[in-house]
Amino acid sequence: MKQYLLSIYQPEGGVPEPEVLARVMAELVDLRQELESTGAWVFGAGLHDPSTATVLRPQGGQVLVTDGPFAEGKEFLGGFTIVRAADLDAALSWGRRYALATGLPVEVRPFQGKAED
Template identity: 45%
Template sequence: MHYLLGVRIDENDLPYSDEEMAASFARVGAVNDQMKAAGIWVFGGGLQPSDSATVVRVEHGRTEMTDGPFAETKEQLGGFYVIEVDDLDAALAWSERLAEACRVPIEVRPFEGIA
C-alpha cells in the first residue's frame, strides 16, 4: 500500500541557522537512506515556500489562477514522501522516524489508488 508522509512546517519559524539546517539535513538524510535500504522509498522531496505556489480553479467553465494557497493555518506542506509499505502501522513507524529527524509533524495519508 502507498502512503503519503507530509512534512508539516510553520514557515513563520524559518529560517533556521546554518548549523541547525546542517544537523536537520544529516538526520533526515539518515532516515532517507534507511527507507531506501528497506526498499519502501518511492519518491520524496522538499517544496519551495507556499508563496511560490499557484492555485488553479475552474468553476462554470472559467479558469481562475491565484498566488499561493488560501488557508488560515500556521502549518504548510514543506515536503513529502511517498512510501510503499504493508499497512498503516508500518507507515506510522516510518513517520515517527521522520518526525524525530525533521522535528516537525508528519501527516500520514493512504492513497486511494495508484494510476
C-alpha cells in the same frame, strides 16, 4: 505493499539556524538511505515557500488563476515522502522517524487503490 504519503508541515518563518538545519539534513539523509535499503522508498521532495504556489480554481466553466496557497494557515506543506509499507502501522513508524528527525508534524495518508504486490 501499499503506498503512503508522509506530508511534512512546517511553520511560517525563516529557516532554522545553520547548525540545527545541518543536523536535521544529516538525519534525513540517514533516514532516506534506510528507506532505500529496505525497499520502502518511492519518492520525496521539499517544496518552495507557499508564496510560490499558484491555485487553479474552476468557476463558471472557466479556470480562475490566483497566486498563493489554497488555504491560509500558520503551517504549510514543506515537503513530502512517498513510502511503501505493509500496513498503516509500518507507515506510521516511518512517519514517526520523520517527525523526530525534523521536529515537525507529519501527516500519514494511504493512497487510494489496490496495494502493490
